[in-house]
Amino acid sequence: MTYAPDSTVINALSRSQQHRKALSFIICGSVGSGKRTLASQLPYQSEILFEGQLAMLNAGTKNKTQGADNPDSALLAEGVSAGQEQIDAAGHLFSADVAVILIDASQGMLTQDRQHSHLVSLLGIRKVILAINKMDLVNYSEIAFQRIVDDYRSFASQIGLAHITAIPLSALHGDNIVAPGNHMPWHQGTTLTSCLEAMEIDIARGEAISAADAPASVADQFESTIIWMHDAPLFSGRSYLLKTGSQTVTATITDIKYQMSMDSPEHLAATKLENNTVGVCNISVNRPVTFKPYNEDRDMGGFILIDRVSNRIVGMGLLHFALRRAQNIHMQHVDVDKAARAISKEQKPCMLWFTGLSGSGKSTIANLVEKRLHAMGCHTYLLDGDNVRHGLNKDLGFTEVDRVENIRRVAEVGKLMVDAGLIVLAAFISPFRSERRLARELLEEGEFIEIFVDVPLSIAEERDPKGLYRKARKGDLKNFTGIDSPYETPQAPEIHLDTASMSPDQAAELVVETIQPMSN
Numbered sequence: 001m002t003y004a005p006d007s008t009v010i011n012a013l014s015r016s017q018q019h020r021k022a023l024s025f026i027i028c029g030s031v032g033s034g035k036r037t038l039a040s041q042l043p044y045q046s047e048i049l050f051e052g053q054l055a056m057l058n059a060g061t062k063n064k065t066q067g068a069d070n071p072d073s074a075l076l077a078e079g080v081s082a083g084q085e086q087i088d089a090a091g092h093l094f095s096a097d098v099a100v101i102l103i104d105a106s107q108g109m110l111t112q113d114r115q116h117s118h119l120v121s122l123l124g125i126r127k128v129i130l131a132i133n134k135m136d137l138v139n140y141s142e143i144a145f146q147r148i149v150d151d152y153r154s155f156a157s158q159i160g161l162a163h164i165t166a167i168p169l170s171a172l173h174g175d176n177i178v179a180p181g182n183h184m185p186w187h188q189g190t191t192l193t194s195c196l197e198a199m200e201i202d203i204a205r206g207e208a209i210s211a212a213d214a215p216a217s218v219a220d221q222f223e224s225t226i227i228w229m230h231d232a233p234l235f236s237g238r239s240y241l242l243k244t245g246s247q248t249v250t251a252t253i254t255d256i257k258y259q260m261s262m263d264s265p266e267h268l269a270a271t272k273l274e275n276n277t278v279g280v281c282n283i284s285v286n287r288p289v290t291f292k293p294y295n296e297d298r299d300m301g302g303f304i305l306i307d308r309v310s311n312r313i314v315g316m317g318l319l320h321f322a323l324r325r326a327q328n329i330h331m332q333h334v335d336v337d338k339a340a341r342a343i344s345k346e347q348k349p350c351m352l353w354f355t356g357l358s359g360s361g362k363s364t365i366a367n368l369v370e371k372r373l374h375a376m377g378c379h380t381y382l383l384d385g386d387n388v389r390h391g392l393n394k395d396l397g398f399t400e401v402d403r404v405e406n407i408r409r410v411a412e413v414g415k416l417m418v419d420a421g422l423i424v425l426a427a428f429i430s431p432f433r434s435e436r437r438l439a440r441e442l443l444e445e446g447e448f449i450e451i452f453v454d455v456p457l458s459i460a461e462e463r464d465p466k467g468l469y470r471k472a473r474k475g476d477l478k479n480f481t482g483i484d485s486p487y488e489t490p491q492a493p494e495i496h497l498d499t500a501s502m503s504p505d506q507a508a509e510l511v512v513e514t515i516q517p518m519s520n
């Protein structure tokens with residue numbers, strides 16, 4: 001059945017909403033609850049938003065066919081979209097006024113419905129429409145409907161959702177979506193569209209101006225709740241882009257304090273957040289942002305996290321408060337700076353970052369490059385994975401989270417050494433693009449030179465200078481790169497060395513030749 005919108009209602013709504021903002025709502029439903037069928041029955045156009053999780057029904061001011069005043073809605077469903085549109089659209093989640101929780105009447109309330117409701121409550125959305133769909137599968141039974149509503153209300157009251165309107169639906173047959181239909185005369189309440197349209201929201205959104213006696217805060221370290229929505233887990237130490245309002249900064253998760261259980265008030269210990277989990281984390285950003293706590297101001301306290309490599313939204317967050325340490329630590333000005341040191345050393349400081357599989361030749365080549373530079377009178381320092389792991393990073397192993405932290409620390413140390421005026425050589429497997437990018441972004445344009453020491457796994461394994469591949473193949477060494485731990489190849493390295501076809505000396509020569517014009 002296709003639905004033709006009631007233009008009288010829409011027009012009446014247009015006039016009455018002239019000075020109001022468009023209503024924004026999200027539809028949350030577990031797999032198979034009928035989100036798409038419902039979306040197709042609503043008199044608003046739809047557009048997919050989040051990979052794997054969220055999609056956007058885009059009506060309101062962007063609606064081309066229905067005028068300018070219909071509700072906006074976001075739909076928790078499957079779908080793919082990327083880039084700026086996705087980022088803009090995510091903002092709708094923080095401004096959603098109403099959530100439609102869609103439950104399959106034949107299934108009753110599922111764990112996913114509890115999780116969605118928890119999310120809705122976390123986002124501060126206080127108005128919920130409980131839409132019990134597929135009533136046709138339970139013979140339009142009032143008792144079945146009432147049982148689910150009672151279950152839901154008792155759960156909802158525990159998580160602070162009190163304002164709930166329950167509606168029995170058959171999205172397939174159109175009952176109670178726009179018109180009541182004939183199957184459920186016992187339902188005396190409203191239909192879904194009338195219910196949405198009757199929620200009449202004041203205040204237009206705009207620029208933030210805060211009163212002098214209640215100013216917004218400016219800080220660069222916060223405690224926050226993060227809702228993680230990506231297959232690759234969130235790791236402490238990894239950095240992402242953080243967008244709040246019109247501000248975009250680089251954010252590093254400095255500590256995952258705990259993971260929330262979505263079914264109980266429990267706090268779970270966690271070193272990473274998997275897809276669809278929620279955690280309380282400390283974050284640090286590269287420059288101060290203006291914010292208010294999310295529970296005081298949803299617009300100025302909500303943020304999204306964007307993966308720096310794929311540019312996809314990977315998480316949403318709610319700012320709690322600035323960490324006090326952030327307010328008490330200031331950058332200290334120094335008069336003898338990098339430029340002064342560079343002049344006295346007569347060289348352009350930089351970081352030569354060697355990345356590649358174990359046995360690819362990173363250490364051998366980096367060592368030869370350093371010898372040549374040293375002989376030329378350059379001031380250098382070689383940071384090598386094996387060596388750093390005996391000291392600064394001896395607390396770290398080879399899990400993903402430990403490798404992320406390993407490279408973060410090395411990148412920070414490397415930055416200090418570049419600041420000291422040195423040509424720094426770093427030889428680390430550094431298997432993840434994200435951390436190599438972090439290392440690059442800590443430095444100034446042109447200072448980071450990524451050198452991909454490339455070799456087929458089979459040749460690295462043949463070389464096996466430390467016997468580690470043999471151990472890994474036997475199962476005596478876990479998480480070994482290339483065997484049971486991933487290596488993400490560089491996409492645009494400044495220098496690409498194919499060590500299967502060139503000797504260590506040829507490779508070192510190529511590096512020195514390439515960087516000479518850069519480092520003078």
Ligand SMILES: Nc1ncnc2c1ncn2[C@@H]1O[C@H](COP(=O)(O)OS(=O)(=O)O)[C@@H](OP(=O)(O)O)[C@H]1O
Nearest residue numbers: 358359385398403406428429430431478479480481
């Ligand atoms: N599980 C596992 N996987 C990879 N490598 C292992 C592992 N266990 C020990 N080793 C030895 O540690 C060296 C790699 O350390 P890195 O600090 O470069 O690794 S990483 O960048 O954090 O991935 C690496 O040195 P290279 O062979 O020079 O690469 C190995 O000698």
Ligand SMILES: Nc1ncnc2c1ncn2[C@@H]1O[C@H](COP(=O)(O)OP(=O)(O)O)[C@@H](O)[C@H]1O
Nearest residue numbers: 358359360361362363364463465499502503504
């Ligand atoms: N073209 C080459 N470049 C670098 N190393 C090579 C090459 N051909 C053979 N090798 C040998 O491969 C091994 C590489 O080991 P190493 O430099 O420790 O690698 P990594 O630091 O990447 O683990 C050394 O034994 C080295 O002599």
